[in-house]
Amino acid sequence: MNFEFTGVLLRSAGNRSSVPIPAATLGDALTELTSQLPQMGRILLDNTGQLRRAHRLFLNGELVPNPDRTMVLSESDRIEFLTAIAGG
Amino acid sequence: MVAVMDRRGEVANLVLTRWGDLLNEISASVVDRDAAELPPPPELMAAAASTGLQALALPRQVGGEGVDPLTWGMVLEQIGYRCMDVAFPLLLSIRTTIAQLLYETGRADVIEGYVIPIAEGRCAAGTAYTEDADAFAFHTQIHRKGDGYVLSGHKVYVTGGLLTDVFLTYPLDEAGDMVACLVHRDDPGVRVTPADGLGHRTTAAGTVTFDDVLLPADRLVAASDGLTHAQRFLSDQRLWIVCAPLGRAQAVLEDCVARLTGTIRYGESVAGMKNVQSSLGRMYVAIESARAMLYHALSYVTAGGAEPIFDPVVSAAKYFVAEQVRFVLELALRVLGGYGYYGTPHLGRYIRDYAGLAVAAGTQDILEVNLGATAVARAGRV
Numbered sequence: 325m326n327f328e329f330t331g332v333l334l335r336s337a338g339n340r341s342s343v344p345i346p347a348a349t350l351g352d353a354l355t356e357l358t359s360q361l362p363q364m365g366r367i368l369l370d371n372t373g374q375l376r377r378a379h380r381l382f383l384n385g386e387l388v389p390n391p392d393r394t395m396v397l398s399e400s401d402r403i404e405f406l407t408a409i410a411g412g
Numbered sequence: 413m414v415a416v417m418d419r420r421g422e423v424a425n426l427v428l429t430r431w432g433d434l435l436n437e438i439s440a441s442v443v444d445r446d447a448a449e450l451p452p453p454p455e456l457m458a459a460a461a462s463t464g465l466q467a468l469a470l471p472r473q474v475g476g477e478g479v480d481p482l483t484w485g486m487v488l489e490q491i492g493y494r495c496m497d498v499a500f501p502l503l504l505s506i507r508t509t510i511a512q513l514l515y516e517t518g519r520a521d522v523i524e525g526y527v528i529p530i531a532e533g534r535c536a537a538g539t540a541y542t543e544d545a546d547a548f549a550f551h552t553q554i555h556r557k558g559d560g561y562v563l564s565g566h567k568v569y570v571t572g573g574l575l576t577d578v579f580l581t582y583p584l585d586e587a588g589d590m591v592a593c594l595v596h597r598d599d600p601g602v603r604v605t606p607a608d609g610l611g612h613r614t615t616a617a618g619t620v621t622f623d624d625v626l627l628p629a630d631r632l633v634a635a636s637d638g639l640t641h642a643q644r645f646l647s648d649q650r651l652w653i654v655c656a657p658l659g660r661a662q663a664v665l666e667d668c669v670a671r672l673t674g675t676i677r678y679g680e681s682v683a684g685m686k687n688v689q690s691s692l693g694r695m696y697v698a699i700e701s702a703r704a705m706l707y708h709a710l711s712y713v714t715a716g717g718a719e720p721i722f723d724p725v726v727s728a729a730k731y732f733v734a735e736q737v738r739f740v741l742e743l744a745l746r747v748l749g750g751y752g753y754y755g756t757p758h759l760g761r762y763i764r765d766y767a768g769l770a771v772a773a774g775t776q777d778i779l780e781v782n783l784g785a786t787a788v789a790r791a792g793r794v
Contacts, residue, residue, distance in 0.1 A: 330785065331781075331785065366548070366588050367548060370589045370636040370637035370639075371585060371587040371588075371589035371635075371636045371637075372636050372637075374636070374637065376637050376639055376640055377637065377640040377721055378637075378639050378640045378643045378721055378722075380719075380721070380722060380786075380789075382789040382790070385789065385790055385791060386790075387719075387789075387790070389719065404789050406722075406782070406785050406786055406789050408643070408721065408722030408782040408785075408786070409547055409639070409643060410643065410646050410650075410722075410773065410774030410775070410778050410779070410782075411541055411542060411547070411642065411643075411646050411773070411774065
């Protein structure tokens with residue numbers, strides 16, 4: 325699968341707009357991603373290791389309202405995050 | 413839409429009969445209070461609670477009337493229409509939203525200790541979120557100490573901060589995650605000072621500083637992912653903050669028509685001049701289209717269709733209504749001429765106060781970006 329990044333997350337991804345990850349589930353993919361890009365973990369995950377709900381997850385262009393770490397992924401799947409954060 | 417407009421009529425009548433006198437009283441002193449930077453009188457805020465207004469949208473279990481989001485939005489709109497003090501509906505809506513979020517914790521201690529007192533007007537709640545930093549780089553920190561926590565930091569702008577008894581605030585923990593916690597104004601180490609702003613001089617805005625404030629563990633209401641908790645507050649509030657301004661824009665249009673009808677230039681009523689009628693027509697279009705957009709979003713939320721953290725329809729409604737309200741005020745100044753600038757103490761205040769709509773609960777610019785990014789993500793063309 326591929327993570328694709330824009331906006332604030334692109335900076336945390338070292339300006340790599342696409343990061344291919346070999347993983348069969350969302351949980352595995354996030355673990356590998358944050359292993360490769362530790363700074364991404366602090367942005368994406370909360371202090372229990374769960375994906376923050378403020379990041380809206382799109383799988384192949386479809387919003388996934390409540391993404392679960394067990395969500396199965398295929399090689400061709402594409403995940404994007406919309407970090408719709410306001411205020412500050 | 414027919415049913416919606418029927419409900420609008422019922423809500424207008426409800427607000428007039430139940431709170432009309434209260435709103436007139438608050439309005440009567442607004443010019444002097446704006447100059448002195450004073451909020452609505454405490455006894456009138458208390459009256460709002462004792463007559464059920466503060467609790468109107470809260471569940472019956474905590475003494476509320478459980479009105480739905482469409483009705484609550486219409487009530488705020490009508491308050492904005494009748495009340496010349498922008499602070500009143502703003503403080504009302506913030507406290508209600510905080511109470512709703514705290515109610516959702518389901519914790520008996522939180523409901524007994526905070527939600528019911530807020531509903532009854534015995535406790536003023538405020539949100540201390542904003543810092544001069546992005547959400548991942550907040551300076552306010554919370555650390556474990558014994559069975560509790562110690563909180564340190566500074567929040568730069570809290571609407572109603574000078575009146576606030578309990579702050580819902582958002583520090584970062586040792587892991588760098590944001591948490592949500594409640595801080596009492598009288599907790600040792602809490603310092604509140606006035607905050608200056610472009611407008612909203614009657615909202616008693618404040619800054620709050622936390623100097624090693626000791627908090628018992630039960631003050632945490634979100635022990636992880638407080639960022640999402642804060643975004644939920646902002647997403648809810650995004651809709652409520654434009655309801656009253658829309659009502660006020662309606663009142664401004666009506667005031668313009670009344671004033672210009674009685675203003676004679678070159679032997680005729682200014683309201684009869686075609687260029688003035690054109691401007692009034694554009695103001696009318698702006699208000700009606702904003703109302704249609706707002707009611708669409710309120711109905712959507714009432715039907716349970718909105719996404720809780722960032723909803724495109726809600727965000728688009730905030731964006732659009734804010735733009736239309738500010739457009740109406742600008743046109744009002746142009747058609748009223750000198751009277752609008754120096755003849756009335758109100759229009760300039762509204763222009764200053766509602767400039768805040770461009771930045772509150774998500775700046776117009778960030779909403780544009782997020783809405784555009786949502787469209788792109790859905791199209792799968794990133």
